[in-house]
Amino acid sequence: MNPDDAWWRSAVIYQIYVRSFADSDGDGIGDLPGITARLSHVADLGADAVWLTPFYRSPMRDGGYDVADHRDIDPRFGTLADADELLARAHELGLRVIIDIVPNHTSDQHTWFQQALASRPGSPARARYVFRDGRGEDGTRPPTDWQSVFGGPAWTRVPDGQWYLHLFDATQPDLDWNHPEVVAEFHDVLRFWLDRGVDGFRFDVAHGMAKDLAEPLRDLGPDQVHHRIVGDGWHGKHPFWDRDEVHDLLRGFRAVTDAYEPPRVTVAESWAALDRRGQYVRPDELHQAFNFDFLGADWHGATLRATIDRSLTLAVEVGATPTWVLSNHDVVRHASRLALPSGTDIEAWLRSGGTEPCVPPALAARRARAAALLLLALPGAAYLYQGEELGLPEVADLPDEALRDPVRHRSAGARKGRDGCRVPIPWERTGPSYGFGPAAPWLPQPATFAALSVEAQQADPTSSLALYREAITQRRTLLTADTDITWHSAEADPVLDFTVGSLRCVTNPSPEPALLPDIPSGPPSLTSLPLPATARLLPPDATVWYRLDSAQPSQVGGSGS
Known part of the structure; x- marks a missing residue:
């Protein structure tokens, strides 16, 4: 391929x-x-x-x-x-x-469902959907207790007494994929x-x-x-x-x-x-x-x-x-x-x-x-x-x-x-x-x-839009199509630190600053917010990228506010 x-x-x-x-x-x-x-x-x-x-x-x-x-x-x-x-x-x-x-x-307005409503129980038109008789002597109770994802029963009764299944809204009758x-x-x-x-x-x-x-x-x-x-x-x-x-x-x-x-x-x-x-x-x-x-x-x-x-x-x-x-x-x-x-x-x-x-x-x-x-x-x-x-x-x-x-x-x-x-x-x-x-x-x-x-x-280099554009640009050259990932942090660590392709990513979702790794390739290529100029600390709720090849674009970051 x-x-x-x-x-x-x-x-x-x-x-x-x-x-x-x-x-x-x-x-x-x-x-x-x-x-x-x-x-x-x-x-x-x-x-x-x-x-x-x-x-x-x-x-x-x-x-x-x-x-x-x-x-x-x-x-x-x-x-x-x-x-x-x-x-x-x-x-x-x-x-x-x-x-x-x-x-x-x-939809209940689909030609098939309109044909089903116009047809008798047990007809071929109804067989494309899930119609059933109700429970109880007069069939007034739904066929099961199944509930709709959107709330309420997953069954609605039609004028001739049968019920049809809809796992979502009553206007969305379920098809029978056995047909x-x-x-x-x-x-x-x-x-x-x-x-x-x-x-x-x-x-x-x-x-x-x-x-x-x-x-x-x-x-x-x-x-x-x-x-x-x-x-x-x-x-x-x-x-x-x-x-x-x-x-x-x-x-x-x-x-x-x-x-x-x-x-x-x-x-x-x-x-x-x-x-x-x-x-x-x-x-x-x-x-x-x-x-x-x-x-x-x-x-x-x-x-x-x-x-x-x-x-x-x-x-x-x-x-x-x-x-x-x-x-x-x-x-x-x-x-x-x-x-x-x-x-x-x-x-x-x-x-x-x-x-x-x-x-x-x-x-x-x-x-x-x-x-x-x-x-x-x-x-x-x-x-x-x-x-x-x-x-x-x-x-x-x-x-x-x-x-x-x-x-x-x-x-x-x-x-x-x-x-x-x-x-x-x-x-x-x-x-x-x-x-x-x-x-x-x-x-x-x-x-x-x-x-x-x-x-x-559009023209703000610290904006969210600028961050996404730069990240996707770098991603295209740094990531490969395989699924190899190398972790540098332990499973229980509060910080995520890993390498994929030529990209090393460090994310700090914890409430405390974290020490940044010493990356030989140089400073971060991308940051979710500006980092302190001297301290090797990653603030809370921040991510940095390092590229592990020789090309080093300038740091991009935003205020995060």
């Missing part, structure tokens, strides 16, 4: 949440032409690829993850011609394009987009497609496993999460993509436990699986070290490379999360509007910058979420009337939802949306976004 064909093994991949990246037509919602116009930002950052969240025709009950037509673009996002232009522009800039596929469920028509349809959807030139797919809820639907269906009791993280005690036998049978479905996806040249990349969103997740990236399955353990690890040296070691070991066992991610469209942005005390109840913090406990801005910025350099120093693929290069925090104080996430409504307010990490990103210092578009955006932006905009950071 040409080494370039395995580009994803050490790639930097930039996630674009379509609704919140750039709005070209003034309706307040991001769209494909807006992305195309702003792609040079991603190329200038140094990324190798973009991953786009769903842009398909959809009622948008769950931000596009409720797909009504997998082969068309939602009019709010543009047209198929706009998608083709985006692909062409990305490839012109040297960026590959990964798109989201949502195979676990469809050959479902398999054939999604293989054809993949070919449709591969033929248009996409470079790969990210499979949403990859661990949830296979389900044990043999009668009688099993109740789970009060201690249900809710999506994150699945594995312990189940060993592939949970009724619907991380079942062993899902791997045959993933092999089918891989067979479709492997028929294309050059090879396309396949990525799993799998919330299976770390010791199970390696199965998703075996040689005949997908190429990568998101590493949510690293994302969820506390800002603590021994915890981070253990997660890194285990991730690398499991990846090497199956011939894969690990992925590293700190933020995405489903979790609190790490620029806020890492500054919260260990053990903070995230849901309670969001309900308080981000005030209990308060996140010190300077601490949040320092930790976000240090974590970014740690992430980018690790071997494997790095996934960045739009706006993290700007140091954007979680917008935790969105008013109730602005919230759009169905999680808020299905949990009856117990969970605030994911809107705070989806607020449109700022491009300019001024304007009704800080350059996001001609009008106010679909979610309100805080006034603090002005100083964090691309325009405000």
